Amino acid sequence: MGRKSSVDRQAPGVRAHILKRLRENRLTLDELIADLRTTFPDAAASGELPSRSALHRFGQGVREIVAHEREMAAAAEALVAELGEEFDAKSGALLAQAVTTLASKTAMSAIQADEPLEIGDVLDLARAAKAAQEVRSLNLRERQAVAKAAREKLLEEQKAKLDAMDSKGGVTEDTKREIRKVLGIE
Numbered sequence: 001m002g003r004k005s006s007v008d009r010q011a012p013g014v015r016a017h018i019l020k021r022l023r024e025n026r027l028t029l030d031e032l033i034a035d036l037r038t039t040f041p042d043a044a045a046s047g048e049l050p051s052r053s054a055l056h057r058f059g060q061g062v063r064e065i066v067a068h069e070r071e072m073a074a075a076a077e078a079l080v081a082e083l084g085e086e087f088d089a090k091s092g093a094l095l096a097q098a099v100t101t102l103a104s105k106t107a108m109s110a111i112q113a114d115e116p117l118e119i120g121d122v123l124d125l126a127r128a129a130k131a132a133q134e135v136r137s138l139n140l141r142e143r144q145a146v147a148k149a150a151r152e153k154l155l156e157e158q159k160a161k162l163d164a165m166d167s168k169g170g171v172t173e174d175t176k177r178e179i180r181k182v183l184g185i186e
Helices: 010-024 028-039 039-043 052-083 090-111 119-166 171-181
Strands: none
Touching: 010 028, 010 052, 028 039, 028 052, 119 171
């Protein structure tokens, strides 16, 4: 198992500050180091702050994640523009596919970088894949329920029309009974 980065091992306040500054993407690496030393002077004096190379490596990962989030946000905006505000089957399928793709990409990146995944990472990926699959299953069940309700409504309408139909025009009660039987109304 790989070790946690020195940034991940920082106190929660320090780590949160680093993540905030990296997401803001306004500071150079040197400015980030200076900001950390100014904000956390005790940790800087005791040598507890992460090294320059650790911050650089960690920053690359954060930038990649932020870039993916921006891509997903752009895709979501395009989807809403195309399909409207309502969250329907197409947008649900896109969300499920996005989660599956992200989980797969994360796993493949770790494997290609020859970095072993920690058990927690594997569990997180498994949960994400399971959630994506559940979204797909739920979406299918919802579509089936809508189709069933539509079928039942159609059969009710057909039954009402057959009941209202009188016998003139050559339609006998036997003929109506056969129509009901074929349509599955009775």
